Amino acid sequence: EPEVTQTPSHQVTQMGQEVILRCVPISNHLYFYWYRQILGQKVEFLVSFYNNEISEKSEIFDDQFSVERPDGSNFTLKIRSTKLEDSAMYFCASSEIRGVDTQYFGPGTRLTVL
């Protein structure tokens, strides 16, 4: 069964450094999403992306964050200057059609900012 993959599974970085989290969505999917979950808290929506544009973003997704689909297969989340509070599990999701119950989630990347 096709699945969303994410790399790396765990990323450790120093505060102030840039990180890029990578996702490979399911191949025929057109809509892409990032969510995050701070330890012990709820999963939070960050951004949705379609046709090379952000279609929706949350208040969390400030200027420090950016997303990109650099080629036909990868979907990346960049955090320009990481803060301690960016430590979280980041989930990528993709869907073939627009809608909430068609989103397939990847296993997540655990980001630890020291």
Added chain:
Amino acid sequence: DQQVKQNSPSLSVQEGRISILNCDYTNSMFDYFLWYKKYPAEGPTFLISISSIKDKNEDGRFTVFLNKSAKHLSLHIVPSQPGDSAVYFCAASEGVNFGNEKLTFGTGTRLTIIP
């Protein structure tokens, strides 16, 4: 800002019995509700959903009930099986008929099925 609340962080149920997971919400604009299941080291997996125009949706062993007046929904699993042991997230969306894609999640309930 807890628009979706799951007040029970954990629940233990005997195998074969019914598991009932509860979720409350505060945002009246939510019109679509979902349950996700999450195993360790995996992403959330969609389980079942319900539109606000319905009060019940059933899929095999899983049934979701929606009480709009109480702003409450529940997931029933019957009979419970050991493979159901996971964290269950309630989620909601507003304006789903307009293609809204943003999901608002609860904090999750860890379900443990006791053999």
